[in-house]
Amino acid sequence: MIGTDSHFLNTSQNHHQVNVCSTVPAACGQRDALQTPRLSTMSQTVPPVLSVHPSRSLVDEKLKVLVENLPPGSPVTLHSLHRSEDEHYWEAYGHYVSDHRGIVSVAEDSSVGGTYTGIESMGLLWSMRPVPGSRKGLRLRKMNVRSPMLFNISVYNGLITEGFREQTPLASALIERWYMAPGVQRIDIREKGVRGTLFIPPGPGPFPGLLDMWGGGGGLLEYRSSLLASRGFASFALEYFNSGELESAELEFSYFENAFSIVKDHPQVIPDKIGIFGLSLGSIMTVYLAAESTIVKPLCCVCVSASHFYPPGKNLHGVYEVMTMKPHMIRVDENGHHAWRDMGLEIIKEPSYRINVEKINCPMLLVNGLDDQNWPSVECADEIAQIMSAAGKGDLVTRLHYPDTGHLIEPPFSPHFRATKFKTATGKQKVILLWGGQTKPHSDAQEDSWRKILSFLQHHLYSRETPKARM
Amino acid sequence: MDRKQYCVKLSVQPSRGLMDEKFIVQVHNVPPGFQLTIHAFHKCDDGHSWEAFGHYTASAAGAVNVSEDPSLGGTYSGVEQMGLLWSLRPVPGSKPGLRMRKMNVQTPMEVSISVYQGHQTEGLVDQVPLTSVVVERWYIAPGVRRVPITEGGLTATLFLPSGPGPFPGVLDLWGGGGKLVEYRSALLASHGFASMALDYLTPKITIETKKIVDNQYFETAYRVLEQHPQVLGSRIAMLGLSLGTSVTLKLSVYSQVMKLRCAVCISGSHVQPPGGSLEQVLTCFRENAGKTRINEEGHIIWRDLLLPIPTDPTLKVDVGQLQCPLLLVVGEDDQNWPAPESAMDMKEMMEKAGNSHLLTVLSYPNAGHLIEPPYTPHARFSKFMTVDTRQKVMVLWGGETAAHSRAQEDAWRKTLIFLRENLYGGTNPGATSVSHL
Numbered sequence: 052m053i054g055t056d057s058h059f060l061n062t063s064q065n066h067h068q069v070n071v072c073s074t075v076p077a078a079c080g081q082r083d084a085l086q087t088p089r090l091s092t093m094s095q096t097v098p099p100v101l102s103v104h105p106s107r108s109l110v111d112e113k114l115k116v117l118v119e120n121l122p123p124g125s126p127v128t129l130h131s132l133h134r135s136e137d138e139h140y141w142e143a144y145g146h147y148v149s150d151h152r153g154i155v156s157v158a159e160d161s162s163v164g165g166t167y168t169g170i171e172s173m174g175l176l177w178s179m180r181p182v183p184g185s186r187k188g189l190r191l192r193k194m195n196v197r198s199p200m201l202f203n204i205s206v207y208n209g210l211i212t213e214g215f216r217e218q219t220p221l222a223s224a225l226i227e228r229w230y231m232a233p234g235v236q237r238i239d240i241r242e243k244g245v246r247g248t249l250f251i252p253p254g255p256g257p258f259p260g261l262l263d264m265w266g267g268g269g270g271l272l273e274y275r276s277s278l279l280a281s282r283g284f285a286s287f288a289l290e291y292f293n294s295g296e297l298e299s300a301e302l303e304f305s306y307f308e309n310a311f312s313i314v315k316d317h318p319q320v321i322p323d324k325i326g327i328f329g330l331s332l333g334s335i336m337t338v339y340l341a342a343e344s345t346i347v348k349p350l351c352c353v354c355v356s357a358s359h360f361y362p363p364g365k366n367l368h369g370v371y372e373v374m375t376m377k378p379h380m381i382r383v384d385e386n387g388h389h390a391w392r393d394m395g396l397e398i399i400k401e402p403s404y405r406i407n408v409e410k411i412n413c414p415m416l417l418v419n420g421l422d423d424q425n426w427p428s429v430e431c432a433d434e435i436a437q438i439m440s441a442a443g444k445g446d447l448v449t450r451l452h453y454p455d456t457g458h459l460i461e462p463p464f465s466p467h468f469r470a471t472k473f474k475t476a477t478g479k480q481k482v483i484l485l486w487g488g489q490t491k492p493h494s495d496a497q498e499d500s501w502r503k504i505l506s507f508l509q510h511h512l513y514s515r516e517t518p519k520a521r522m
Numbered sequence: 523m524d525r526k527q528y529c530v531k532l533s534v535q536p537s538r539g540l541m542d543e544k545f546i547v548q549v550h551n552v553p554p555g556f557q558l559t560i561h562a563f564h565k566c567d568d569g570h571s572w573e574a575f576g577h578y579t580a581s582a583a584g585a586v587n588v589s590e591d592p593s594l595g596g597t598y599s600g601v602e603q604m605g606l607l608w609s610l611r612p613v614p615g616s617k618p619g620l621r622m623r624k625m626n627v628q629t630p631m632e633v634s635i636s637v638y639q640g641h642q643t644e645g646l647v648d649q650v651p652l653t654s655v656v657v658e659r660w661y662i663a664p665g666v667r668r669v670p671i672t673e674g675g676l677t678a679t680l681f682l683p684s685g686p687g688p689f690p691g692v693l694d695l696w697g698g699g700g701k702l703v704e705y706r707s708a709l710l711a712s713h714g715f716a717s718m719a720l721d722y723l724t725p726k727i728t729i730e731t732k733k734i735v736d737n738q739y740f741e742t743a744y745r746v747l748e749q750h751p752q753v754l755g756s757r758i759a760m761l762g763l764s765l766g767t768s769v770t771l772k773l774s775v776y777s778q779v780m781k782l783r784c785a786v787c788i789s790g791s792h793v794q795p796p797g798g799s800l801e802q803v804l805t806c807f808r809e810n811a812g813k814t815r816i817n818e819e820g821h822i823i824w825r826d827l828l829l830p831i832p833t834d835p836t837l838k839v840d841v842g843q844l845q846c847p848l849l850l851v852v853g854e855d856d857q858n859w860p861a862p863e864s865a866m867d868m869k870e871m872m873e874k875a876g877n878s879h880l881l882t883v884l885s886y887p888n889a890g891h892l893i894e895p896p897y898t899p900h901a902r903f904s905k906f907m908t909v910d911t912r913q914k915v916m917v918l919w920g921g922e923t924a925a926h927s928r929a930q931e932d933a934w935r936k937t938l939i940f941l942r943e944n945l946y947g948g949t950n951p952g953a954t955s956v957s958h959l
Contacts, residue, residue, distance in 0.1 A: 105543070223685040233656040233657060253655050254649045
């Protein structure tokens, strides 16, 4: 009449079973449980109920992680696991004790141990790091923004610090974290020699626009732009040299001016409401455009880990040359990580490299980490503020600087990387660059700065007030 | 183009939510006191267009928050956080008698939420809004696994929650329209229950043999669920709506095989021929077809077919013998089944038998027959094809939209709590371990 038990085991494993949202096979741990159901030890007791809300969210949204139905006063470990696009595993965990009702609420309870401690509602995400045994110098970056990042959140019995993959959790939940809201349009741009991806928010528009530039690693990174579009800004992720090929880039200044025009001329973008967002090398370009361009007129700029030096008359490759003129000043720390900060300090002493920031006429938000080991961006920000103040434009500058925070200040809740492998712009070697920062303060800085960046952009690009009269 | 329009900001949080989750709709950056219409638009899987809208006046701060501000008119009024979804109705010009049901649960319901200037009531879809966003509504949470079930001749789909399990199980039955309807089970699995949606009127076996299934079919379904390695065999509930209630009540009382932990019966009745098979229940309806009434719009009212509730105990499921908790959900304006009268009678029977402590009745004024998971449109009447006669008729389900939608929201929440308490609660995990092999 009914099949044997083994038949039912097959049922649960057969290929009919569709994990509705897997681009990645069903989260680690689950598949193991299916294939080795230890029926006698895997109790017929009622498991705790783990809920993560919302189960699908944008990467800058907060989560509520709740475990219910535990025995009271039960020590448990909450664990998160992610398999990246390049097939590395990242994890985080926190140690908790359930209350008299058998509940653990991550938003309200304190983690007493793990990769994060204290009351940290998002600790399971920002404190993630590569699992033991991983290669050194990994960095987690989502390249395909049309699919979500999948995280497996689990609760384990007891206070565990390792060997999560070998144990079956009491319960687990899969969540999706998206860089792209529903309805955001993604448009490949290959125009006027310019390469990049434009993200347009849903709706008829038109929208304020952003030119979005990353740093010295090169390549095309879309995630910040797709997130900005999800927050209402038509954002153009610009590729201005191939990954690791700065040396061969022949980019002229005009490349960036063309990129800005492409945003400006797009039918769904408001032509006089465009800002520029740059990080690291991208922020050097931002400062330069804002100061020197006669064509590009940004309404506001966001510069993360900025610098205001640019060898005059040089194209982008020239920048690279100058930046690497004093390799002997690169400090190599006890881990073999390269810190460029001191070299940078030397280089920016050259007065002729200083960009004439006093010519800038738009509001600037400068975001810096005080433990930036890659570039003396704090010193640069100090100087930019000084120069602009002296020119009577001090009120255009807003500075956000964060202690124990490094160079790579990214959208919130993503893991902190103190040092990662970097293909130097000669493309010849991979070194491990020291970016700086300590995980908890750096993560706080990412969360705080993102909110303030969005509010800065909102104010200048969306506000109904007339923009301040330009001088 | 009005320069004002670029300023308007619309946000819907979360932008990707489960079907039964609330969202927060806010508008910012409009002039104080600005009159606007917030509009929802959805094109369902079978190509019909649905819309809802509310009229709002912005605050002094130039903002509207749908969770806090009243709609002054539209397809819903008052402070209705979810009005943009539950008051969706077919756009003008649509075929009459439509009912929105998502048959493919692996894709989300996509809704466009837009803001228009002024308090408008028509032609919105043809205008360019000030701003709009897209919202996804899912029946299935990430990680929930969908497993088609064919063993034992069943036509069913099992939805397993995320995680190693094992999980309590639910056997999920819909009503007289037949087909394999998955969405409620997908949602139950998203809440931690291994839920099996069972097609018992139009399963493959009935299509092939032309025979209506018997009790064994349901017991097979129970067994399949009970023996599944990721299901807690001792913690299985049954949930039925309409005809599904008839099956649920009968099996929960009389089945030797099924040991249900609890049962939920929505919009149904305990009145049925004694010891009856499903075939006999259907026959009973056919025999009473003469009691069918038709209202002035030509909609069919079937609630009288089982009335009056017989006093003869052999003509009803003897709920006095029930040994597990029972949750009855009824709409007082149910025009399809005499659910409220049946609930009253069941209560009396259980009080007489001394097991009424097992009974909870949720009775909703102005709610109709189709009490479903919340935030989908209410159908007061719709085209219905009866499984046996194969006729398409317009059936009156009843209910007034706002009251019915409130009932759905409340009943679903209480159903989940009932299932959670009965299926997840009651023991100290780790203290008892019962092998079901």
